[in-house]
Amino acid sequence: MTTTRSRTAAATFAVLALAVGLTACSSSKSTTPAASGASGSAAASASAPKATGTITVFAAASLTGTFNDLGKKFEAANPGTTVKFNYGGSSALAQSIVSGAPADVFAAASPATMKTVTDAKDTATDPKVFVRNTLEIAVPKGNPKNLTSLQALAAPSVKVALCATQVPCGSAAQTALTAAGVKLTPVTLEQDVKSALTKVELGEVDASVVYQTDVQAAGGKVDGVNFPEAAKAINDYPIAEVAKAPNAAGAAAFIAFVESTEGMQVLTAAGFQAP
Secondary structure (H helix, E strand, C coil), X not given: CHHHHHHHHHHHHHHHHHHHHHHHHHHHHHHHHHHHHXXXXXXXXXXXXXXXXXXXXXXXXXXXXXXXXXXXXXXXXXXXXXXXXXXXXXXXXXXXXXXXXXXCEEECCCHHHHHHXXXXXXXXXXXXXXXXXXXXXXXXXXXXXXXXXXXXXXXXCCCEEEECCCCHHHHHHHHHHHHHCCCCCCCEEECCHHHXXXXXXXXXXXXXXXXXXXXXXXXXXXXXXXXXXXXHCCEEXXXXXXXXXXXXXXXXXXXXXXXXHHHHHHHHHCCCECC
């Protein structure tokens, strides 16, 4: 009996030992890939490009207020970075980039001006439309001449400032005027939308055709008049990393920030439309 009990106990012990061994083996196999994955994630995170240094952004004048705001938020989120902006008419900025001006990012007010840069193979990434903008008639506070349409701007007594036709705001304005069947002779053609708006703010003209975002950014210094033909002249704003960017990692990080939820909140709050 003693021998039989000993053999039974030994057999039971062997079965238990085998079960424990299999469990340990299984546990070891299941944790190894997880550990490897965690290590891989850490490695990927460590190898991801980090924004540092100065990032030079060439941007359409109509983006001035929003990009200044985004630049400050980006710098706060990425200590050690500085975002420098060069604002102006998109056509002039595009020519500067093609001529070799050092830039990391180009944000244009129209695909046509971006095409100048892509045709010269001076973008490192495909341009992506990140916002859209709509035209509005800017008039002095109170609209003293009661201008309520594009047709009203053609009156001989009305002085109008427009952007030059090679500038996106000028091209869009011409599209809208053509759609309305209106021909007018502006008293001045400006090289960017901010300059055209300033003419209204200073009382030098009775009206200007600018973007809704510029009227909003004026903070009550001017009034805005909507007109139906604006729907036929909506501008898409593309953004891209410039080829041979001095700070390619910074350019990629800034563009990602602009396109982020936080970036879009800033842009739409300023009156831009999501694409």
